[in-house]
Amino acid sequence: xxxxxxxxxxxxxxxxxxxxxxxxxxxxxxxxxxxxxxxxxxxxxxxxxxxxxxxxxxxxxxxxxxxxxxxxxxxxxxxxxxxxxxxxxxxxxxxxxxxxxxxxxxxxxxxxxxxxxxxxxxxxxxxxxxxxxxxxxxxxxxxxxxxxxxxxxxxxxxxxxxxxxxxxxxxxxxxxxxxxxxxxxxxxxxxxxxxxxxxxxxxxxxxxxxxxxxxxxxxxxxxxxxxxxxxxxxxxxxxxxxxxxxxxxxxxxxxxxxxxxxxxxxxxxxxxxxxxxxxxxxxxxxxxxxxxxxxxxxxxxxxxxxxxxxxxxxxxxxxxxxxxxxxxxxxxxxxxxxxxxxxxxxxxxxxxxxxxxxxxxxxxxxxxxxxxxxxxxxxxxxxxxxxxxxxxxxxxxxxxxxxxxxxxxxxxxxxxxxxxxxxxxxxxxxxxxxxxxxxxxxxxxxxxxxxxxxxxxxxxxxxxxxxxxxxxxxxxxxxxxxxxxxxxxxxxxxxxxxxxxxxxxxxxxxxxxxxxxxxxxxxxxxxxxxxxxxxxxxxxxxxxxxxxxxxxxxxxxxxxxxxxxxxxxxxxxxxxxxxxxxxxxxxxxxxxxxxxxxxxxxxxxxxxxxxxxxxxxxxxxxxxxxxxxxxxxxxxxxxx
Numbered sequence: 001x002x003x004x005x006x007x008x009x010x011x012x013x014x015x016x017x018x019x020x021x022x023x024x025x026x027x028x029x030x031x032x033x034x035x036x037x038x039x040x041x042x043x044x045x046x047x048x049x050x051x052x053x054x055x056x057x058x059x060x061x062x063x064x065x066x067x068x069x070x071x072x073x074x075x076x077x078x079x080x081x082x083x084x085x086x087x088x089x090x091x092x093x094x095x096x097x098x099x100x101x102x103x104x105x106x107x108x109x110x111x112x113x114x115x116x117x118x119x120x121x122x123x124x125x126x127x128x129x130x131x132x133x134x135x136x137x138x139x140x141x142x143x144x145x146x147x148x149x150x151x152x153x154x155x156x157x158x159x160x161x162x163x164x165x166x167x168x169x170x171x172x173x174x175x176x177x178x179x180x181x182x183x184x185x186x187x188x189x190x191x192x193x194x195x196x197x198x199x200x201x202x203x204x205x206x207x208x209x210x211x212x213x214x215x216x217x218x219x220x221x222x223x224x225x226x227x228x229x230x231x232x233x234x235x236x237x238x239x240x241x242x243x244x245x246x247x248x249x250x251x252x253x254x255x256x257x258x259x260x261x262x263x264x265x266x267x268x269x270x271x272x273x274x275x276x277x278x279x280x281x282x283x284x285x286x287x288x289x290x291x292x293x294x295x296x297x298x299x300x301x302x303x304x305x306x307x308x309x310x311x312x313x314x315x316x317x318x319x320x321x322x323x324x325x326x327x328x329x330x331x332x333x334x335x336x337x338x339x340x341x342x343x344x345x346x347x348x349x350x351x352x353x354x355x356x357x358x359x360x361x362x363x364x365x366x367x368x369x370x371x372x373x374x375x376x377x378x379x380x381x382x383x384x385x386x387x388x389x390x391x392x393x394x395x396x397x398x399x400x401x402x403x404x405x406x407x408x409x410x411x412x413x414x415x416x417x418x419x420x421x422x423x424x425x426x427x428x429x430x431x432x433x434x435x436x437x438x439x440x441x442x443x444x445x446x447x448x449x450x451x452x453x454x455x456x457x458x459x460x461x462x463x464x465x466x467x468x469x470x471x472x473x474x475x476x477x478x479x480x481x482x483x484x485x486x487x488x489x490x491x492x493x494x495x496x497x498x499x500x501x502x503x504x505x506x507x508x509x510x511x512x513x514x515x516x517x518x519x520x521x522x523x524x525x526x527x528x529x530x531x532x533x534x535x536x537x538x539x540x541x542x543x544x545x546x547x548x549x550x551x552x553x554x555x556x557x558x559x560x561x562x563x564x565x566x567x568x569x570x571x572x573x574x575x576x577x578x579x580x581x582x583x584x585x586x587x588x589x590x591x592x593x594x595x596x597x598x599x600x601x602x603x604x605x606x607x608x609x610x611x612x613x614x615x616x617x618x619x620x621x622x623x624x625x626x627x628x629x630x631x632x633x634x635x636x637x638x639x640x
Contacts, residue, residue, distance in 0.1 A: 012165075012177075048154060052142035056134060059113060063120030074118035081114020098185070105144055112137070157181055157188045160214055171209040173198065179233070186268070189237040191226055200225060200234045204456030204478075214238065219461045222268070224477055243268045244467055250298060250484035253305035258373050261474075262302045264295060264434075265466070265483040273481040275472055277303075277410070278373065279364070279403045281429055284412040285447035286436025286459070291466035292412045293321050295434060296379065297486040299410065303375055304328040304498040308367040310573060312346065312376045314339045316383040324491045327499040336388035343394035346376055346407060349573050350398060353405035365406040373406035374573060381411040382420035392423075399429035416446050433471040435459040 043050065066073050085107045088095075092103035116137075120130050160167075161178045168176050175195025182189060194203070203210075204223045211221045222237040243266075254263035254272075261274035275282075277299075284292045303309050304325065312331045315322040319334045326332050333339040353365055367373035376398065378384060385392055399409055411430070413420060421427045435447040438460050444453040448471045457478045459469050466483045486494070 045158075049146065052138060052145055055113070056138045059117055060120075060125055060134065063117055063125050066117075066121040067124050071122060074122045077114060077118040077121065081111055081118070084114070085111045109141055112141070154183045154188075157183055157190075161190060167213045171206050171213050173203065173206070186243050187220070187238045187240040189235055191233060191235055194232045194234065196232075199231065201455060203234050205454070207456065207458075210236070219463070222479070223456065224479070237268075239268065243270070244464060244480065244482040247466065247485040248482060250301065250486045250490060253302050255302060256305055256307060258303070258306045258309045258367055258375070262299065263484075264298055264470075265481050267479050267481050273470060273475070275432060275470065275474070277375070277408060277432070278367070279406060279408070280431040280472075281399055281402070281409045281426075282411070282432035282434065283416060283427065283430035283447065284410075284434045284436070285414065285416050285438075285443070286468070287414055287439055289465060290436035290438075290462075291468065291483055292414075292436055293379070294466050294485060295436075295468065295483040296321065296377065296410075296412055297491055298484050300325050300328075300377065301486060301491075301494050304495065307369050308372045310372045310374050312342055312374065314342060314376070314378045314384060316380060316387060321379050322377065324488070325495050327495050336384075336391075339384055340388050340391040340394075342376075343391045343398070346374065347394045347397050349374060350402055350405050350407050353407070354401070357405065364404050367406050372573070373408065375408045375410060378409065378411045381413040381416070381426075385420060392426075396425050399426045415443060431473065434468050435471070436468045437462040437465075 088097075088107040088110060089103055092106060097103045097106060116130065116133060120127075123130065125131065125134075158181075161181055164176075164178050168174055173194070176192050176198065179191040179193050181191075194200075200223065207221050207223060211218060214221070216238055220239045222239070224235045224237065226233045226235050248265060254274075255261065258278050261276045264273040264275060266272060282299075284295055286292050300311070300322070303311055311325075311329050312333075313322045313325070313329045314333045316334065316336065316339065319326070319332065322329065322332060323334075331342055333342045357363065357365065365371070365373070378395075384395075395409065398407055402408060409426070409430075411426065416427050418427075433448045435444065435457070436459065438444060438447070441453055441458075441460055444457055444459055445451065447459070448457050448469070452471065455478075457469055457471070462468070462480065464482070466485065467480055468483065469478050469480060
């Protein structure tokens with residue numbers, strides 16, 4: 001056996017050098033051992049073709065033994081054959097028989113084999129017509145097996161791999177060799193060992209040459225690292241059929257928290273494209289009609305199912321894409337002014353959280369239902385940079401500083417050039433890149449990063465909407481995937497299902513749910529205002545759950561408030577604040593004392609109200625002067 005291995009190794013070396021070896025068998029060689037090795041190798045190579053012959057031989061041997069030792073065992077052989085036949089018909093798909101015709105063929109072979117075995121056990125294998133049935137029925141039942149597509153594919157693959165020593169030098173991979181191969185439902189795949197100095201990047205750059213040498217159609221060859229992640233090995237996958245030829249319906253949300261990955265769609269090997277969006281900004285790029293909106297719908301369908309996420313969205317196409325999700329979106333901006341205000345408020349949330357983390361000694365913001373993560377979805381980012389250029393610095397600030405405080409950007413655009421991205425740092429901070437079909441090769445580097453086209457990332461070969469390549473910390477190889485399909489009806493049903501319940505009436509809210517005290521009666525002696533006065537404007541809304549007067553959602557049925565997180569205010573977008581101190585007063589004078597207390601801090605569920613002192617100037621009275629600034633509707637109110 002050792003001698004035979006040495007001969008094969010020497011033969012391969014000579015064949016690489018272009019020589020044809022000739023084997024001379026001398027008298028001193030171990031001819032029986034060499035013959036047995038060749039025969040065993042031949043039997044192993046054609047084991048699939050010889051499977052019916054082996055089955056017939058085993059049936060004959062088993063029937064002879066049972067007839068001699070247990071001639072009455074046919075009483076339990078027939079029930080077992082019937083049970084196996086029924087199990088094959090009912091559960092054959094679990095064993096790999098996905099086609100119904102395959103299950104019927106396997107069940108028929110099992111039943112006829114069991115029937116012949118029972119008869120041969122009772123009467124003997126020499127009893128007529130049992131030998132004739134075995135010799136004639138065996139080849140007839142073997143015809144479907146020999147003509148099956150998988151077996152034909154295996155023969156075709158064996159021929160191609162046998163010619164690999166001649167193919168390798170033509171594609172620039174001299175010295176590489178085949179390690180193993182297997183045929184699957186979509187094609188075949190094989191493992192190869194590279195010669196010294198060759199890398200998987202060299203093989204990826206030669207994919208077009210491999211497609212020509214192997215005779216496949218364009219876009220059918222895939223190059224992946226092996227499971228052991230060896231640098232001198234690679235896996236070659238050839239697709240006879242496209243697994244992503246048809247759209248794949250969305251199965252539903254894959255998670256209920258943003259701390260878990262989101263399933264965007266299946267790869268070609270049926271594994272899921274799981275992506276973690278927590279503390280990672282995402283960029284979706286591709287030409288119009290490539291499927292970016294479909295991927296956004298998949299992301300929205302999963303984010304709306306998360307209990308620890310608040311979603312803000314910007315859609316400058318007047319809400320054409322994100323309007324169906326408006327019932328699950330806390331804020332939806334459809335105009336440049338609304339987008340500018342939204343990003344400004346997001347920066348305020350970011351800074352407030354950063355201040356809170358610094359004060360508490362924490363480094364990251366851990367999302368919870370009471371302290372949710374903030375995800376800002378922007379459709380057509382280029383329109384934002386063109387129509388609202390003043391908001392680009394805020395977007396850059398979120399991209400640079402939003403990771404630790406769980407403020408995430410998800411932007412979609414057609415061609416993320418430096419001009420389209422507002423000449424900022426947004427694109428460089430995107431850790432998750434999804435590239436859909438592009439028309440020009442150079443757009444690959446714009447979306448996925450510099451040098452990705454030369455590294456084998458070819459999104460210009462994607463030929464159907466929804467197909468994409470993903471570059472992320474967990475996905476570093478170019479593996480095509482296809483996003484799930486959400487129809488308009490599915491989007492409507494999902495948004496309705498994830499819409500939070502309406503809030504309870506305001507009069508039923510407990511006093512602990514109020515950030516500001518109610519206005520005292522006009523005749524109260526403890527009120528800082530005179531009897532009959534309306535009081536300061538900031539005290540007219542005693543409940544902070546009310547939206548601002550000029551909020552984009554107030555009076556607009558397309559922008560309902562986010563009631564999901566209002567069961568226990570505040571929403572948690574801002575860190576908890578200290579309670580408002582009481583107003584000191586004199587027993588004989590209802591007006592406040594001359595020394596004003598510390599400024600009041602108003603906690604709003606969506607934005608941050610910044611307390612300020614009045615400018616230093618001579619006032620007619622020593623009363624306190626407090627300016628309350630609301631980011632959504634700036635106004636200054638002075639109370640004297």
